[in-house]
Amino acid sequence: MATQHSRSAARIMMAPAVFLLLVWMLVPLCMTLWFSLLDYRPMRGTFDCCEGFANYVRFATSSAFQDAILTTLIMVGGILLITVIGGIFLALLLDQPIWGQGVVRILVIAPFFVMPTVAALVWKNMFMNPVNGLLAHLWEFFGAAPVSWLTEAPLFSIIVIVAWMWLPFATLILLTAIQSLDSEQLEAAEMDGAGPLSRFGYIILPHMARAITVVILIQTIFLLSIFAEIFVTTGGGFGTRTLTYLVYQRVIESQNVGLGSAGGILAVILANFIAIFLMRIVGKNLDK
Amino acid sequence: MARAMPTQRRVAYTALAWIIALLIFFPILWTILTSFKTEAVAIADPPVFLNFEWTLENYRIVQERSDYMRYLWNSIAIALGSTALGLIIAVPAAWSMAFVPGKRTKDILLWMLSTKMLPAVGVLYPIRLILIELGLLDTKFALIFILTLINLPIIVWMLYTYFREIPGEILEAARMDGAGLRAEILYVLTPMAIPGIASTVLLNIILAWNEAFWTLTLTTVNAAPLTAFIASYSSPEGLFYAKLSAASTMAIAPILIMGWFSQKQLVRGLTFGAVK
Numbered sequence: 269m270a271t272q273h274s275r276s277a278a279r280i281m282m283a284p285a286v287f288l289l290l291v292w293m294l295v296p297l298c299m300t301l302w303f304s305l306l307d308y309r310p311m312r313g314t315f316d317c318c319e320g321f322a323n324y325v326r327f328a329t330s331s332a333f334q335d336a337i338l339t340t341l342i343m344v345g346g347i348l349l350i351t352v353i354g355g356i357f358l359a360l361l362l363d364q365p366i367w368g369q370g371v372v373r374i375l376v377i378a379p380f381f382v383m384p385t386v387a388a389l390v391w392k393n394m395f396m397n398p399v400n401g402l403l404a405h406l407w408e409f410f411g412a413a414p415v416s417w418l419t420e421a422p423l424f425s426i427i428v429i430v431a432w433m434w435l436p437f438a439t440l441i442l443l444t445a446i447q448s449l450d451s452e453q454l455e456a457a458e459m460d461g462a463g464p465l466s467r468f469g470y471i472i473l474p475h476m477a478r479a480i481t482v483v484i485l486i487q488t489i490f491l492l493s494i495f496a497e498i499f500v501t502t503g504g505g506f507g508t509r510t511l512t513y514l515v516y517q518r519v520i521e522s523q524n525v526g527l528g529s530a531g532g533i534l535a536v537i538l539a540n541f542i543a544i545f546l547m548r549i550v551g552k553n554l555d556k
Numbered sequence: 557m558a559r560a561m562p563t564q565r566r567v568a569y570t571a572l573a574w575i576i577a578l579l580i581f582f583p584i585l586w587t588i589l590t591s592f593k594t595e596a597v598a599i600a601d602p603p604v605f606l607n608f609e610w611t612l613e614n615y616r617i618v619q620e621r622s623d624y625m626r627y628l629w630n631s632i633a634i635a636l637g638s639t640a641l642g643l644i645i646a647v648p649a650a651w652s653m654a655f656v657p658g659k660r661t662k663d664i665l666l667w668m669l670s671t672k673m674l675p676a677v678g679v680l681y682p683i684r685l686i687l688i689e690l691g692l693l694d695t696k697f698a699l700i701f702i703l704t705l706i707n708l709p710i711i712v713w714m715l716y717t718y719f720r721e722i723p724g725e726i727l728e729a730a731r732m733d734g735a736g737l738r739a740e741i742l743y744v745l746t747p748m749a750i751p752g753i754a755s756t757v758l759l760n761i762i763l764a765w766n767e768a769f770w771t772l773t774l775t776t777v778n779a780a781p782l783t784a785f786i787a788s789y790s791s792p793e794g795l796f797y798a799k800l801s802a803a804s805t806m807a808i809a810p811i812l813i814m815g816w817f818s819q820k821q822l823v824r825g826l827t828f829g830a831v832k
Contacts (some may be wrong), residue, residue, distance in 0.1 A: 277737060285649035285712060286664065289691035292705040293671045294699030296686070303681065324795040338831040345775050358576065365561055374816050375577040378584055381815035384768040385786040389588050394797055400599040402586065409602075435580065440799035441831050444823045464689045493675050496783065499791045515677045519774065525681050532678035537793060543673040 297536070304529035308378075311523045322529035327518075333531070335507070336514040343427055343510060344491045348484055350431040356436030356476070356485065362439070362444045373443075380436040384496035391429045392418060392501050415495035430497055434490075435523030438483045446472065478549070485546035492539055511535050563621055584808070589661035591615070591801035598797040604795050613800035624785070624806070628700060629808075631781035634771070635764040639757055640702035645704070646711040647753070651745070653712075655727060665716065666831035673707040676769050687774065696779045703764045710763070711756055714825045718752025719745075754832075765811050782807040 304323050305317040326332055362373060379387065395402050396417035404414035417425040449472065457467050493512050502508045504517060515535055518528030578585075590598050592610045618624055653661045683694065683702070693700040722745065730744045768783040774782055786807055789800050815822070823831055 274656050274737065278656035278658070281648035282664070284575055284588065285562060285645050285668070285708060286804065288645065288705060289668055289671050289708060293674060296682035297674070299682035299685070300678055312690070346741065361569065361573050362570045363578070364571045364573070364790065365566060367566070368570070371817075372573050372577040373819070375581040376744055377819055378581055378812060378817070379763060380822075381811050382808050383766045383783055383786065383804075383811070385772075385783050386587075387583075387788055387802060389786060390583055390804055393800060394586065395583065397795075398685070400795075400797070402603060405601060409747065432580070432583070437826070440819065441823055441827060444831055467572070479680070480830055482827050489673050493769065494676070496772060496787070500787050501774060512675065512677045513647040516773070519677075519681045529681060532675070532680070535675045536678040539675045541672055543670055547670060551662065551666055554650075 272531075284299050300529045300532050303525050304533050306526045308526040308529075309524050314318070323526045324534070327527055327530045327534065332514055333511075334508070336509050337512045339423065340492065340506060340510040341511075342423060344488060345509075346424075346427040347431045347434060347489060347491055350427070351434045351438040352480060353484060353486065354431075354435050355442045356480070358435070358439040359442035359446050359476075360472070362443050369431065377436045377440055379433050380440075382433065382435070385500050386496040387433050387526055388429055388500045391432070393427075393488050394541070417505060418501055422508045426494075426497055426501060426508055429501070430491070430494060434487055437487070441483050442476060442479055445476045449475050482546075482549060485542060485549070489546065492535075511538070572696045577754060581813065584812075587801045589801075589803050590797050591805045593798050593801075595796055595798045599692045609746070615806070618799055618803045618806070626782060627785035630779055631765060631783075634703060634779075634781050635761045637700035638764045639760045641700060641704045642708055642711045642760060643753070643757065646708060647716055650715035650719055651714050651741070654722075655724065655795065657695050661738070662698050665713065668709040668712055671711070672706070676706075680773060686781050693774060694776050694779050699774060699779055699781075702770050702774070703767055705769070706767070707760050707763055710825055711760055714756045714759065714821070715749075715752060717824060718756070719749060721752075722748050755818060755826070758818040759825040760819055762815055770820070792825065 272309075305318060306323075356454055358376065362369065362376070362555065366372065392534070393401070398404050398414045398416035401417075403417065406416045415421070428474070432489055454467060457471055492510075494510060495512055495516065498508055499515050504513045509517070512534065512535065515528050516532040518524050518531055522528075582652075589606070591614055593604070593608050594611055594613065597608045599605055650735050653665065687693040688696050721762070724746075726744060727740060730740050735744065764781070768787075771783045772787060775781070786803060789803060
């Protein structure tokens with residue numbers, strides 16, 4: 269169908285986007301790769317070639333790295349657990365013929381649009397502050413001692429803050445998936461005597477399976493690079509240092525670029541594992 | 557949902573949904589309310605909900621105190637600039653992929669998506685170094701360019717999924733009538749593509765406005781947008797709840813409103829067409 273003429277035109281039209289993304293991806297990544305092989309500490313003026321894999325070994329065997337991996341896993345896992353289970357529940361609820369559905373949807377979706385630094389600071393100061401925070405007042409009201417959330421349970425606190433921001437995302441996507449379900453199927457099952465639980469387990473959940481996978485993968489990719497929420501709440505202290513934050517500290521704060529770059533490459537490899545799965549699903553969908 | 561439901565159950569579901577929705581929305585509502593209180597009322601024990609004297613004082617102070625306008629202008633410039641630049645690059649690319657697909661179109665699309673999954677922190681230092689060398693660190697230009705590149709895969713993808721829904725027969729009809737490539741784009745495609753482009757623009761502005769990795773790590777003073785402005789309230793200013801709330805409300809209000817309009821596009825844009 270396409271003529272030779274339109275084909276070459278198409279190539280030219282695609283060129284800028286492809287070229288820019290290629291440069292954007294390759295140049296800095298190659299630089300990071302190069303730095304990761306050096307003893308590169310700008311503050312001390314060292315730029316010594318060819319440490320080999322020494323930086324990788326040092327980074328991967330440091331206790332900071334192991335802690336960071338564990339923190340990252342707990343943080344991402346915790347947020348996923350809350351948002352996916354909460355999202356399924358909320359999507360089911362919002363799918364019911366409730367009054368004021370439009371407004372309820374708007375209220376539920378709102379946190380997703382809140383700037384990360386705003387969300388983190390509002391929660392940190394106005395809710396989790398042990399003296400004037402709203403949660404402290406609530407605890408006092410019930411006669412309990414106020415909790416200093418961000419020092420006593422910092423990881424949990426950050427999980428709550430980020431989960432609050434991402435719950436709307438999971439809900440919205442899962443709701444979209446539920447709504448594409450043919451309601452005749454459900455009616456047929458109901459007539460055949462299937463109870464609500466088996467309707468959920470055998471019809472709704474399998475129908476949502478792909479959407480749930482997509483939610484998990486996309487969120488994982490975004491959550492692996494959580495930064496602002498940690499930056500303004502704990503600054504990486506109190507056991508909230510994720511891999512992303514550890515690399516940031518090595519590279520920017522302690523200016524050990526060689527070591528940090530090795531960590532950065534490790535983070536890239538880690539993210540790629542997850543990305544591959546996501547790409548498969550998206551790719552399959554493209555063929556339809 | 558056409559299924560009949562007993563009124564009793566409907567009332568119960570409605571009540572439950574509203575309670576949960578209000579709980580989820582509460583932090584935002586509380587921030588907005590607090591922004592109209594005086595500092596003393598904001599930390600009152602027990603907390604005051606609605607019955608206080610409303611004041612606009614905080615908004616005035618935040619404006620005066622901290623060049624709020626400059627941060628706001630930076631945010632607007634960066635969000636709009638990167639969206640415009642992104643569109644200029646992405647529209648031709650998405651158009652050609654949707655209407656003149658080649659053997660490798662799918663691979664190119666997936667590859668573009670994969671660049672989005674690169675952890676930013678992995679390339680932070682080189683990017684900083686390049687910007688310092690070019691004298692572009694802490695400039696709006698650099699941020700506009702970087703946010704364009706970050707969101708380019710999403711823009712291309714969204715436009716692609718919209719363009720693909722435009723029936724090819726219309727194009728062929730236009731071609732038969734003798735329309736050239738230019739006329740085809742200008743008079744046939746553009747009018748049909750405008751809704752898709754509009755939602756892409758909306759989503760991209762939201763993403764760029766809220767981006768908080770590059771904006772925090774690549775700016776200090778001159779190009780700092782609202783994300784950085786709010787981060788500067790970390791402490792001790794953050795303990796002035798009323799002012800923190802006023803600053804926060806101003807930072808999120810425009811996007812909140814835009815976001816509500818773009819709920820549906822959000823699903824398409826952020827799942828790359830995998831969920832519709």
